[in-house]
Amino acid sequence: xxxxWWLGCIVAVAVLAGGLAGPRPAAAQSKEPLRFGAPLALxxxxxxxxxxxxxxxxxxLEEINKAGGVKGRPLEAVYVDTAGKPxxxxxxxxxxxxxxxxxxxxxxxxxxAGIVAAQVAQRNKIVFFTHVAAAPDLTSKGWDWVFRQNxxxxxxxxxxxxxxLKVVKPKSIFxxxxxxxxxxxxxxxxxxxxxxxxxxxxxxxFEGGSQDYKPTLIKVKxxxxxxxxxxxxxxxxxxxxxxxxxxxxxxxxxxxxxAGFIFPEYLEGAGxxxxxxxxxxxxxxxxxxxxxxxxxxxxxxxxxxxxxVYMHASAYSSGYxxxxxxxxxxxxxxxxxxxxxxxxxxxxxxGPVKFISYERDGVTFRNQNKxxxxxxxxxxxxxxxxxxxxxxxxxxxxxxxxxxx
Amino acid sequence: xxxxxxxxxxxxxxxxxxxGIYCLIGIGLTVIFGVMRIINACHGDLIMVAMYLSYFLxxxxxIDPLLSVVVTAPALFCLGWVLHRGFITRLSGSYAxxxxxxxxxxxxxxxxxxxLVLFTxxxxxxxxxxxxxxxxxxxxxxxxxxxxxxxxxxxxxxxLYLFFMKTDLGMAIRATAQNRMAAGLAGVNVERVGRITYGxxxxxxxxxxxxxxxxxxLYPTVGSLFTVKAFEVVVLGGMGSxxxxxxxxxxxxxxxxxxxxxxxxxxxxxxxxxxxxxILAFRPAGLAGRSRL
Numbered sequence: 001x002x003x004x005w006w007l008g009c010i011v012a013v014a015v016l017a018g019g020l021a022g023p024r025p026a027a028a029q030s031k032e033p034l035r036f037g038a039p040l041a042l043x044x045x046x047x048x049x050x051x052x053x054x055x056x057x058x059x060x061l062e063e064i065n066k067a068g069g070v071k072g073r074p075l076e077a078v079y080v081d082t083a084g085k086p087x088x089x090x091x092x093x094x095x096x097x098x099x100x101x102x103x104x105x106x107x108x109x110x111x112x113a114g115i116v117a118a119q120v121a122q123r124n125k126i127v128f129f130t131h132v133a134a135a136p137d138l139t140s141k142g143w144d145w146v147f148r149q150n151x152x153x154x155x156x157x158x159x160x161x162x163x164x165l166k167v168v169k170p171k172s173i174f175x176x177x178x179x180x181x182x183x184x185x186x187x188x189x190x191x192x193x194x195x196x197x198x199x200x201x202x203x204x205x206f207e208g209g210s211q212d213y214k215p216t217l218i219k220v221k222x223x224x225x226x227x228x229x230x231x232x233x234x235x236x237x238x239x240x241x242x243x244x245x246x247x248x249x250x251x252x253x254x255x256x257x258x259a260g261f262i263f264p265e266y267l268e269g270a271g272x273x274x275x276x277x278x279x280x281x282x283x284x285x286x287x288x289x290x291x292x293x294x295x296x297x298x299x300x301x302x303x304x305x306x307x308x309v310y311m312h313a314s315a316y317s318s319g320y321x322x323x324x325x326x327x328x329x330x331x332x333x334x335x336x337x338x339x340x341x342x343x344x345x346x347x348x349x350x351g352p353v354k355f356i357s358y359e360r361d362g363v364t365f366r367n368q369n370k371x372x373x374x375x376x377x378x379x380x381x382x383x384x385x386x387x388x389x390x391x392x393x394x395x396x397x398x399x400x401x402x403x404x405x
Numbered sequence: 406x407x408x409x410x411x412x413x414x415x416x417x418x419x420x421x422x423x424x425g426i427y428c429l430i431g432i433g434l435t436v437i438f439g440v441m442r443i444i445n446a447c448h449g450d451l452i453m454v455a456m457y458l459s460y461f462l463x464x465x466x467x468i469d470p471l472l473s474v475v476v477t478a479p480a481l482f483c484l485g486w487v488l489h490r491g492f493i494t495r496l497s498g499s500y501a502x503x504x505x506x507x508x509x510x511x512x513x514x515x516x517x518x519x520x521l522v523l524f525t526x527x528x529x530x531x532x533x534x535x536x537x538x539x540x541x542x543x544x545x546x547x548x549x550x551x552x553x554x555x556x557x558x559x560x561x562x563x564x565l566y567l568f569f570m571k572t573d574l575g576m577a578i579r580a581t582a583q584n585r586m587a588a589g590l591a592g593v594n595v596e597r598v599g600r601i602t603y604g605x606x607x608x609x610x611x612x613x614x615x616x617x618x619x620x621x622x623l624y625p626t627v628g629s630l631f632t633v634k635a636f637e638v639v640v641l642g643g644m645g646s647x648x649x650x651x652x653x654x655x656x657x658x659x660x661x662x663x664x665x666x667x668x669x670x671x672x673x674x675x676x677x678x679x680x681x682x683x684i685l686a687f688r689p690a691g692l693a694g695r696s697r698l
Contacts, residue, residue: 044626047526083626179671205671209630211621214419215665215673222412235528235622246539247415247546269530273537 033076034069034103034326037096039117041084041109045209048234048263049109053132053315054079056308057106059298060319070326075319078102082113089113090120097124103326103337104129106318110233111135111153111181118146127338131318132311135181139368147341147355147367149321150314153182154189154360156257156280159375161193163278163387167398170226170252172200176216176240177231177257179205186231186257192361200225208236213243220244226252226404234260238269245273252404253278264306267381274378276400281376283310283350284385286393291349307382310350317348342367415545416666417659422548424658425555429616430631431638431650432561433609439645440582440602443493443505447513449632451607454516455481455614456623460529463618470531470618471553477611485607488512489600513628521625529623554616558651561612565647578602582645641681643691652692656680 038057041050057077065074078096082088089108096102097120104127108114114133121128122143130138130146134153138146164170175190177183187203194201202223204216217240220228228251230240237260244254255278260266262281267274285296285308295316299308321344326332329340345354355367375387377396384394399405434448455477462468462476492512496504538549569575580588581598589595613631621627634657642653657677664676684692 043521043526045624047624048528051526204669207671207674210673211630212419212423214423215416215662216670218412218415218419219666219670222408235624238530238622242537246537246548265528269528269532271532 031073032101033074034332035076035078035101036322037093037099037102037105037107038077038079039082039089039092039096039105039107039113040079041113042079042081044083044085045235046084046109046233048265049132049311050081050084053109053311055302056299056312056315057319059302060316064319064323070323075323075326077106082108084110084113086113086116089116093117093120093128094124097121097126102126103332103334104341106131106322108133111138111185114138115181118143121145126334127341129318129322129341131314135185136363136365137181137185139365140363142364142366144366145338149318149350149353149369150310151282151371151373152365152368153185153257155371156186156282156373157189157193159373159387160255160278160280163375163396164227165197167396168227168253170199172202172223172225173227173229174220174223174225174251175201175203175229175231176213176220177203177205177229178208178233178236180208182233182257182259183208183231190229206236208233210236211239213240214247217243217247217249221247221249224251227255228253229255229257230261231257232260234263234266237261237266241266241270241273241277250403253398253400254403255279258282258310262309262311262376262383264309267378267383271381275381276397276403277378278386278396279376279378279383281310281374281383281385282371283313284374284376284383284391284393285313286385287351287374287391289349289351290347295349309383313350317350317353320348321346321353411544412666416662418545418547420659420662421655422551422555422658423662424655425558426551426613426617426620426654427634427638427658428651428654429554429558429561429609429613430635431642431654432558432565432647433606433613434635435639435642435645435647435650436565436609437603437606438639440578441599442502443496443603444502444509445603445606446506446510446632447488447516447628448509448606448610448635449630450513450516450628451481451484451610452614452617452631453623453625453628454484454520455611456618456621456627457520457524457529458611459615459618460531460623463531463533469533470615473618474557474612474615477615478608479611481611481614482604482608485604485610486600488607489603493603494596494599513632517625517628524625526624531618531623533619535619548620550620554613554620557612557616558654561609562647562651574598574601637677637681639691641684641691643693646691646693649691649693656684656692 041047061075080092082092105121106129108117111133114130115137118128118138122145128146131149136152136154139148173194175187177187191201206216258280261279285292296308299312324346325340329336351371353369357366374385374391376383377386385392386394386396434445437443437445458477459470459473462473463470535549539546569579577593577598580593581595638653638657642649660680661673661677665673
């Protein structure tokens, strides 16, 4: 200890030098990329979201950069893996906010992580732009630095509600939901819908990643509901479906809030057990948005023919939204970027994007993009849009063969 | 049958079968701890490695995961041997037990992240004829794949018993577990016994992994889930006791299952821990008492 103080000095100097030699501010160089932070889940139970969103955004960034970028400068996403853990998101967004060259933050992969990112970004006066986090809380708190491109959980199921009220008319609903922000907000929305329409409502929350859902599903079977509603991420969605079929659960219909259910991997993994499941969806390749079909074709080419789903389309389109914003920004500073975000009005493959304020169920949402949602059904191993009729490409199979009529 | 009875019986069956899985996870860990006093925090990750091995055997050569046990168990034995020789041997002295936790935790991280780098974070799933096969017994559904795991847990326990009671090596291991120094003085090669035991524990993890492949989804960090359960089972049942691991696994499985149905699903794991704490409060050494192989 006594004789090595000079070693300590050398180490201290080295660390300081390393710290000071960090990335240079964006304003200076001309070929210097325009950077934004991108925390997302690249590992862990929701890694399918993060890795696929990254892929989709990269397709967009590549196209944009090939066409010359923005004002001659390429766009660069600084991806950081947060493994779907909100505390990692917190420290990641803090760190990214400290960097001079990061203009805004894009992400995350779950609502639980998204709300943390939004909080930290709002506090550090840097824009948080989400293309997928869906819990209403992100835009209901009046945070002016938070912008959301996608519909909220309470909007996911609008097409489903319409279908239920007009066609199915269930007398009871049992909701099984993952107990973090995404699942809870879906459950809350479904509960409010049931209460408003005099439908008996039961629910059970579960811990995601548990592998065994039989106890919960046994309870559901004993309650004999007309409709079963799941809100889960991919891993759990597959297990819930499989185990429901093992237990011979037979409601009149199975429905879900999208998320884990909407992935092609879900349909592949669940096979026949998922046939005729309904799901809320935010987008389909055949919707009348410019570039929607093209994007699906590009995605299939890069992914072994797998169909693109809403998160992919949203991530891809967000790249173009970013490019548009940076083109319009008066300067490459965080304030100017925020102003440019607020003035956005662009048509993308995901739908029109304009961040506005509006009210729903008595709550005011700010900087939220307003898009219609659809209902899809698994038919022949593919998701087919079945409702509302003006956006549908197929007919819903109801009553569902094999289930309670 | 009447709905209340149905719910109870179905839940009980579900709990017992899950308990069988837990036993299998716990047996390997308890053997390692009982003999070597090493807290093997990478146990779950060893299971994960076996699952990947089993998965690739299935995908490339079409070998059924249940059969692949004959490959995964010896393969994991070798891996365990190497890990012990390369890393765990270096732990010595009176702090070996505490240090082993940190060391094996680190090994677990390396295993999980190596697999992550090599095979990406994508989920893998194996569909076999019996993955979703369900047997209907008096209106109750019993998952075939879980029953196989349960049967394997029983078979493994029986074999281990025979091994420990009847073979020279088994007795040498028990002697080392009872008193390391005395065993050494009596002529047992304690170092070698340690390596073999670690390998054995790893082989048991290997068997568990092969059985889980048709039932669970596979991703590099799934090991941490198993490790937590393994510890619950082992501490509950008595560290170092195989019968303890069996009872611990079954108790945990049943408590979680019944708790999930009759109390609340969200608190399922918490109830398992409550049972855990209660049993330890009245029987600190675990259900089966003192370390006794």
